[in-house]
Amino acid sequence: MLDSSIERAARATPPVVAKRIQGLSDRAIAWLFVAPSIFLLLAVNIFPLIWTIRLSFTNFRVNRPNAEVGFVGLKNYINILTDADIWQTMQATAHFLIWTIVLQVLIGFTLAYLINKKFRGNDMWTTIIVLPMMLSPAVVGNFWTFLYQPQIGLFNYAVGFLTGTDPSAFSMIGDVSLAPWAIVIVDTWMWTPFVMLICLAGLRSIPGSIYEAAECDRASKWRQFWTITIPMVLPFLMLAILFRGIENFKMFDLVVQLTGGGPGSTTELTSINLKREAFEKWRTGYASAYAVILFVTVFGLASIYVKALNKVKQR
Amino acid sequence: MTHCYFKSVLGAGVATALLTLGATTSAQAEDLTLCWASWDPANALVALSKDFEAKSGHKMSFEFVPWPNFADRMLNELNSGGKLCDLMIGDSQWIGGAAENGQYVKLNDFFDKEGIKMSDFIPATVTGYAEWPKGTPNYWALPAFGDVVGWSYRKDWFSRPELQTEFKTKYGRDLTVPRTLAELKDIAGFFQDREIDGNKVYGAAIYTERGSEGITMGAMDVLYSYGFEYQNPAKPYELEGYVNSDKSVKGLEFYKELYNCCAPPGSSDAYMSENIDAYKSGQVALQMNFAFTWPGINADPKVGGDKSGYFANPAGPGGAQFAQLGGQGISVVAASDKQDAALEYIKWFAQPDIQAKWWQLGGYSALRAVVEDPGFAKSQPYAQTFLDSMAIVKDFWAEPSYASLLQASQKRFHNYVVAGQGTAKEALDGLVADWTEIFDDEGKY
DSSP: HHHHHHHHHHHHHHHHHHHHHHOOHHHHHHHHHHHHHHHHHHHIIIIIHHHHHHHHHHHTTTTTTTTTOBOOTTHHHHHHHHHHHHHHHHHHHHHHHHHHHHHHHHHHHHHHHHHOOOTTTTTHHHHHHHGGGSSOOHHHHHHHHTTTTTTTHHHHHHHHHHHOGGGGGTTTTTTTTTTHHHHHHHHHHHHHHHHHHHHHHHHTSOOOOHHHHHHHHHHHHHHIIIIIIIHHHHHHHHHHOOOOHHHHHOOOOHHHTTTTTTTTTOOOHHHHHHHHHTTOOOOOOOHHHHHHHHHHHHHHHHHHHHHHHHHHHOO | OHHHHHHHHHHHHHHHHHHHHHHHHHHHHOOOEEEESSSHHHHHHHHHHHHHHHHHEEEEEEEEEEHHHHHHHHHHHHTTTOOOSEEEEEEEHHHHHHHHOBBOOOOOHHHHTTTTOGGGHHHHIIIIIIIISSTTSOSSEEEEEOOOOEEEEEEHHHOHHHHHHHHHHHSSSSSSSOOHHHHHHHHHHHHEEEEETTEEEEEEEOOOOOSSHHHHHHHHHHHHHTTTOSBTTBBBTTTTTTOOHHHHHHHHHHHHHHHHHHHHOTTTTTHHHHHHHHHTTOEEEEEETTTTTTHHEEEETOOOGGGEEEEEBBTTTTTTEEEEBBBEEEBBBBOOSOHHHHHHHHHHHHHHHHHHHHHHHTTOOHHHHHHTTHHHHHHHHHHHHHOOOOOOOOOOOOTTTHHHHHHHHHHHHHHTTOOOOOOOHHHHHHHHHHHHHHHHHOOOO
């Protein structure tokens, strides 16, 4: 069947083309096939990256096409790294990143552990739990603003009901101390199912025979959990942390919809700050330097993390 | 002879055909796209533009973007030299950048040729929407939509005898339209957390939005009347002592007090639509908002008609009374390939009868013939307030760097007023530092 397909293709190839290809080595033909992909990669990824790096050393502003573009050396980088406001956004991003990952891993793993047990309605519950991650972040951000609304919001009502406080006495997204937690709660609600699914895949990949052997050795459930379950799920967990870490480092849409970076600049994450510099203040050169710094940070951290992940896998 | 005659007729025929073809080409029906914000007046403009389509043969398309994303979307379009928009009703602050970067077509020659005089329009709208540099006869837009921040209030609540009595007992004056900002705060405080018809209501919905321009528009509305100045009138771009004067500090403190005492819970990021919602749902007694909201309020079955009244921004402690200018001019986009047809639209739009119809449909005309008509002030319940407000307007910077200037004020104001960080003096000192740095980058010093 395969042979006949190849023969048919060979017969269909015009003689002129066939003659040309005949002269090509396997390597050349391989290059011919991957060339379009490489070209696209260069055009949409590598070239913009190089261009961004180039712009980062200039005072270019995209809204001033007639203005002279000057080389400013490292000025943009120095200004960014010495700007207290930018360090504040970094702090806000770190708070968001750390707490969302901690909560999502804890809750996600717990849910996966529970879902992994065989019980009636298991599939239905899995489907219900993964629903939030199927929604658009902008939609989630938008409807959580209603849930957080002090007068009509379900969240405030629930907190009021449980604690006996007046629901309109506090504003999750209008209060400096609560707003950073408001965005952590929403992101955790939305993305915990993702971590759960990855953990579930890890748990289901552990052969039952290992637990049976442990039972024979009279290992307690607690010991089985720490010496079998956790080490074998760890690579999956680390992968989930990597995905969520990268995603949340560049978090934008959900937080913009929820708080717009406020109150004040309390929830202004780096990506929101970068967008303001690039597309509201139109400081293109400065924003390019900012983007390069963020790229190097994420790339560097991710590289270190991937090496650690590989080591864990090899154990 | 016959041969010559035939040749002449043939030549004339060919010439006529060519001329006709040429004429047809130059008067070719175009598909024009007008870009504006997505709001009630835009719908009125769609209805109004049907007349232009019928008269000109051109087809009008519209690209409307919600306010919070309007500047992002449209400035991207202008900066990238995009051809989406042939006509742009852009924000007044864009004029400087659009003029200096060649994004709008200069309209002086066109106005001269068509007999369109800027003196026929409300002076504040010409300065605010059309001129760059300000105060010079260089026009980049035709004033299209006059707008200004003012107040609407629950006239029906104000007129309740029990509330009037209680208010008079407490404050020693009648519960009526406030003449000063201090009176406005008293009224807002009076209504805060009050129960009316079984519902808890609040004092005043004010602008607090962080992302685009909201809190700046709201705070400036108060700061102007307290004595805030953008710069030394005698020495442009000298900010110290003007932006952060004692009067300005008092004004910003007042705005924070108003937010703390009298805004509905959860209004930490409120702008036009949030305030409309708060007002129309019967949550607040007073609403700060642009005049464009008034026709919608007037027509609203729940709060419209006699239930609502309107007043211009009250005076500050020294008696000065100003209001934040809104509104836009209509410009021809320089990147458009259909500039002739776009200019035809502006010519049509500038006609007095079209401007009168514009007002009837809910658009705030800036043509003096319309607003100075003896019947105008009585034509709508809010018409007189619109006139009063337009007479006291001030506008934010319209410099090419306006976006950076605006972002700085958004951040400083929101940090102080909503987040409660630092003092008003620190916020305004910080603003002076930010703005000075921006102007320094611009080579203004």
